[in-house]
Amino acid sequence: MTTSTLAGQKRRPYSRILIYSVLVIVAVAFLLPVYMVLVTSFKTPDQVDISTMWVPSIAPSLASFNDAMQELAPNFGNSVLLVVPATAISAILGSLNGYVLSKWQFRGANILFALMLFGMFIPYQAILIPLVQFLRSIGLYGNLGGLILVHVVYGLPITTLIFRNYYAEVPTELLEAGQIDGAGFFGIYWHVLLPISIPGFVVVVIWQFTQIWNEFLFGVTIAGNNSQPITVALQNLAGSQIVEWNVQMAAAFLTALPTLLVYLLLGKFFIRGLLAGSIKG
Amino acid sequence: MASISFKHVWKRYAGNTVAVKDLNIEVADKEFLVLVGPSGCGKSTTLRMLAGLEEISDGEIWIGDRVVNNVAPKDRDIAMVFQSYALYPHMTVFDNMAFGLRLRKTPKQVIEQRVREAAENLGISHLLDRRPRQLSGGQRQRVAVGRAIVRDPAVFLMDEPLSNLDAKLRVEARSFISKLHQRLGTTFVYVTHDQVEAMTMGTRIAVMSAGELQQIDTPFNLYHNPRNLFVAGFIGSPSMNFFDAKVVQQDGGRISLEIVGHMLPIPAAIAEPFKSHIGKRVTFGIRPEDIHDQSYLPGGITPSMIEANVDVVEQMGNEMILYLEENGKTFVARTDPRTSAAIGHRLGLAFNMDNIHVFDVDTELSLAYEYKQNKAQKAVTA
Numbered sequence: 001m002t003t004s005t006l007a008g009q010k011r012r013p014y015s016r017i018l019i020y021s022v023l024v025i026v027a028v029a030f031l032l033p034v035y036m037v038l039v040t041s042f043k044t045p046d047q048v049d050i051s052t053m054w055v056p057s058i059a060p061s062l063a064s065f066n067d068a069m070q071e072l073a074p075n076f077g078n079s080v081l082l083v084v085p086a087t088a089i090s091a092i093l094g095s096l097n098g099y100v101l102s103k104w105q106f107r108g109a110n111i112l113f114a115l116m117l118f119g120m121f122i123p124y125q126a127i128l129i130p131l132v133q134f135l136r137s138i139g140l141y142g143n144l145g146g147l148i149l150v151h152v153v154y155g156l157p158i159t160t161l162i163f164r165n166y167y168a169e170v171p172t173e174l175l176e177a178g179q180i181d182g183a184g185f186f187g188i189y190w191h192v193l194l195p196i197s198i199p200g201f202v203v204v205v206i207w208q209f210t211q212i213w214n215e216f217l218f219g220v221t222i223a224g225n226n227s228q229p230i231t232v233a234l235q236n237l238a239g240s241q242i243v244e245w246n247v248q249m250a251a252a253f254l255t256a257l258p259t260l261l262v263y264l265l266l267g268k269f270f271i272r273g274l275l276a277g278s279i280k281g
Numbered sequence: 282m283a284s285i286s287f288k289h290v291w292k293r294y295a296g297n298t299v300a301v302k303d304l305n306i307e308v309a310d311k312e313f314l315v316l317v318g319p320s321g322c323g324k325s326t327t328l329r330m331l332a333g334l335e336e337i338s339d340g341e342i343w344i345g346d347r348v349v350n351n352v353a354p355k356d357r358d359i360a361m362v363f364q365s366y367a368l369y370p371h372m373t374v375f376d377n378m379a380f381g382l383r384l385r386k387t388p389k390q391v392i393e394q395r396v397r398e399a400a401e402n403l404g405i406s407h408l409l410d411r412r413p414r415q416l417s418g419g420q421r422q423r424v425a426v427g428r429a430i431v432r433d434p435a436v437f438l439m440d441e442p443l444s445n446l447d448a449k450l451r452v453e454a455r456s457f458i459s460k461l462h463q464r465l466g467t468t469f470v471y472v473t474h475d476q477v478e479a480m481t482m483g484t485r486i487a488v489m490s491a492g493e494l495q496q497i498d499t500p501f502n503l504y505h506n507p508r509n510l511f512v513a514g515f516i517g518s519p520s521m522n523f524f525d526a527k528v529v530q531q532d533g534g535r536i537s538l539e540i541v542g543h544m545l546p547i548p549a550a551i552a553e554p555f556k557s558h559i560g561k562r563v564t565f566g567i568r569p570e571d572i573h574d575q576s577y578l579p580g581g582i583t584p585s586m587i588e589a590n591v592d593v594v595e596q597m598g599n600e601m602i603l604y605l606e607e608n609g610k611t612f613v614a615r616t617d618p619r620t621s622a623a624i625g626h627r628l629g630l631a632f633n634m635d636n637i638h639v640f641d642v643d644t645e646l647s648l649a650y651e652y653k654q655n656k657a658q659k660a661v662t663a
Contacts, residue, residue, distance in 0.1 A: 176334050177367035181381035181428075182355035191380070195371040 041065065041250035048245045067244075068237075068251035074226075075233035076254075079213060082144055082229055086151040087208040091201055093152065094159020098200075099189055101160065102167040103175055113164065120157035124217050135222060142224035150222060151212045159204045166200040167193065202269035210259045230255050283345035283358070283435035283468055284310045285331065290340035292326050292492075300326045302492040304340070308485075313462050313469040315483030318515070320474055323492040325440060328472045332361050332438050344436060355384075360429035361438040364445065366421045368413040368428070374400075375409040378428045392431075399430045402464075419450045426461065437462075439471045443478060455481055476516055480504070488512050505636075506653045510564060510645040513638055519569050519602065521638065522612035526565035528558045528639070538565050538639070541608040545585040548634050554652040555639060563648070566638035569602070569615040575629040577617035584631035591626045605630070 040048060042060040100106075101113050131150065132141060140146030170193065178188040219229040228236075234255050237248055285308040292301035301323040308314045316324040329335035331342055333354035341348050349357050360381075368377050375396055382392045400406045403423045413421055422442060429437060442458070443451045459482050462469050473479055479486045480500045487497040488511070495515075496508040507513035513521050524540040531537055531544070536552045536559065538545045547555060578584055592611065593604035596618065603614045603622055614630065622628045639648045 171365055171367065173363045173365050173367040174369065176332075176354075177361070177363060177369075177428075178380075179334065180332060180354045180359065180361050181432075182384035187384065191384075192369060195369075 037249045037253050040245055041068075041253055043246045045244060045246055064244075064246040064250040065254070067247045068254055071237060071247070072230055072233050072251055072254060075228055075230045078144065078223070078227050079230040079258075082147050082151070083209055083212045086148045086155070086212050087205055089148070090152045090155035090159050090208050091204045094156060094204060095163045095194075095197060095200065096189070097156065097160040098163025098165075098167050099193060101164045103170075103172060104185070113160070116157050116160055118157075119154070120161075124154075128217070128221060132221060141222065142227070144223065144227045146222050147218060147227070147229070150218050151208075151215070155208050155211070158207065162204050162207070163197070163200050166197070166203075170196065199269060202266050206262055206266050209262050213259050284308060284343075285314075285436060285468060285470065286341075286343040287327070287331075288341040288343070290327075290330065290342060291338045292323070292330060292335065293338040299492050301330070304494055306487055306494065306497060308468060308470065310468055311466050313459075313471065313482060313484045315479040315486045316470065316472045316489060317474065317476060317479040317483075317486055318489035318495075321491075322489040324472045324474075324487075324489050327489070328438055328440055328470060331436075331470060332359060333357050358435040359438055360432045360434040360436075361440065362425045362429050362442045364441040366413075366425035366442075366445075368421060368424055370413055373410050373412055374405065374416070374424050374427075377413070377424060378431050381428065381432050395431045395433075396427075399427045402430075403427050418446055419454070422446060422450075422454060426458070430461075430465070435468065437465075437467050437469045439469065441473055442471075443473070444475070451478075458482060476518065480516070488515060490515075502654075502657070506647070506650060506657070507638065508647055508650050510566075510640045510647075513566050513640070513647070517568055519613045519615070521566045521568050522572070524565045524567075524610060524612070526563050526639070528555050528561055528563055530559045538563075538637075540565055541587075541610045543587040543607075545587070545632060545634060547637070548583045551635070551637075551649065551652075554649040558639075558641070558648060562642050564640040564642060564645070566640065567632055568636065569613045571633040571636045572605075572612070572614035572616070573631045573633065574614075574616040574620040574622070575631045576621075577619060578631055582631075582633040583635050585634045586629060586631055588627055588629055591622045591624055591628050594622055594624060603628070 036053070039056050040053070041064050042062070043057045044059075044061050044063060047057050097116075101109055135141040135146040135150075140149060174192060175188050178192040183191055213229075214231060215229075216231045216235070219232045220235070223229060223232065234251050237244075237251055285306075287304045287306040290301060290304040291299070293299050304323075304327060306314070316327055318324045326335055330337050331344075333349065333352065337350050341350060343349065344357055344359070369380065372380065378396045378399065379392045382395065387395075396409070397406070400409055403426060405420060405423050405427060408416060408420060408424070413424070416424065422445070425442065439458070443454050446454055455478060458471075462482075471478075471482060480503075483500060485497060485499055486503055488495040488503065490511050496503060496512045498506075503512060503516050507516060510523070514523070526538045526540045529537050529539050529544075531546075535549075536547045536555055538547060573579065573582075573584070575584070575586060587607065589605040589607040589612075591603060592606050595602040595604075598618060601616045601618050601620050601622070603616055603620070605612055605614060605628070616622075620628075640646060641648060
């Protein structure tokens with residue numbers, strides 16, 4: 001180690017300790033409810049008691065997971081049928097929007113982009129009634145199609161923003177080389193831009209998947225009885241007179257699992273994707 | 282194979298910024314034309330209009346026997362080498378070179394053959410399976426050239442292709458591109474801000490400044506007969522010295538230039554074009570190599586003596602660069618390396634009056650431009 005770094009580190013230990021203490025406290029605060037969910041979900045109904053709520057079960061049981069799965073299965077399927085197409089469509093459209101807004105600048109492009117971003121800040125509640133009326137009039141109310149459409153539209157601002165900023169870092173000369181090589185608008189997108197867009201897609205997919213999977217309000221208002229997503233079903237579990245805490249907790253854990261898995265699988269790329277714009281080369 | 286012509290071409294951007302002003306250039310088939318000028322002079326815009334990457338605001342661009350104003354880049358029969366090389370990062374070298382041919386639905390065997398042949402010629406055969414990020418700067422540059430070659434275009438466009446290379450590679454790449462031009466026998470249009478590249482590679486050079494063509498000519502003529510003050514100062518390194526001067530007619534009719542308190546007689550043989558400016562202020566230009574130490578005069582020149590103070594001495598071995606000062610005016614000389622000048626000395630100098638340049642103060646045009654041009658033409662025909 002050189003003397004300069006030694007001198008530079010002189011003040012560090014204290015600030016390090018402070019930073020790590022804060023991080024540990026915050027991490028514990030976040031993990032406590034998760035711990036509670038997991039511990040309770042492995043209990044049988046008679047083991048659930050407020051006095052022993054922090055104590056893990058001596059004889060862990062998977063029965064509550066079994067119950068929760070039976071309750072949630074159809075809605076889990078609905079959520080998959082909702083999230084996969086909605087994420088895919090909003091990612092592809094966002095990528096095309098970003099391509100046009102960053103590389104085929106037309107008159108008024110920046111104003112259009114600002115208006116699109118504005119959409120991100122409109123609260124769901126504010127447009128709920130006209131939205132339901134509109135969906136009813138086009139026959140998409142009460143089914144997954146309507147829900148997919150709503151999530152695609154609400155996702156476009158953020159996906160467009162991410163891709164526009166990602167593509168802004170791609171040298172324009174690369175696209176011009178494609179143009180001279182003989183590729184047109186879609187040819188350049190398909191052959192040149194799309195293959196180098198993977199980090200952008202990872203960010204967008206994680207984001208959209210999590211948003212749409214966790215969303216509740218549209219799910220409860222727009223979907224029909226047979227097309228309710230998993231978040232609505234989870235809420236309905238608690239609706240009866242007796243709350244089966246162990247089943248409720250197991251269901252909550254199962255509901256949260258897919259987003260956790262997506263993040264764990266794509267997380268490596270997520271960090272890289274976020275940094276891709278900031279590091280040149 | 283194609284000739285190119287720019288006919289009254291303009292480029293205006295929104296907000297009335299003019300990037301290229303009434304440009305007229307004729308490029309002959311198989312010529313190597315270099316567009317050179319300082320940054321922002323419009324040379325890149327000119328090339329990009331030729332490539333079809335930039336719209337033409339006014340005028341016509343011809344490639345061969347057709348106007349290409351409304352022809353898409355891919356249909357102009359051109360290939361381009363970009364400053365950043367713009368290689369497709371996700372494709373191998375082979376795929377990079379084959380991409381244009383594939384889009385044109387060229388048969389597979391033909392692609393294979395052309396890419397391998399081009400790679401062979403460029404010495405990159407062993408790199409065909411690599412990706413751009415695995416290549417050095419010089420190799421990337423060759424791949425970029427290779428991508429252009431395989432298309433066998435009528436016109437080659439190059440936008441500062443050497444500016445990302447280090448000094449040594451740049452010298453190699455210069456001769457490599459010159460040889461390529463000789464071998465392919467294709468029209469080249471090459472943009473650079475580096476006048477050494479321009480001088481060494483171009484069969485003709487178009488000097489641009491502030492969106493306007495200043496002069497287009499062979500390297501030799503640009504150097505020896507610059508049309509105006511800008512070209513005179515831009516071409517040559519160290520650049521030409523300029524002095525405020527006055528044309529005077531001395532007793533006996535001899536025409537002289539008065540600079541920094543000295544009288545320099547102009548040889549009668551070249552005095553003709555300066556007669557119109559007798560009594561007027563002019564800008565006098567002389568290249569550093571036309572200023573000699575008077576103890577080491579080469580033969581066959583018409584010397585005119587002055588003295589100056591030596592500020593800085595740079596001994597190069599083959600020559601000496603002297604930074605001089607006389608009556609508050611500084612200038613540079615390239616003299617014989619044996620010159621025994623030291624800082625603070627007063628040195629006797631000889632200006633070679635055969636190679637002087639005189640410019641009108643207002644128009645900045647060279648007074649002797651047409652005169653020298655006619656003379657050169659007569660020399661050729663004689």
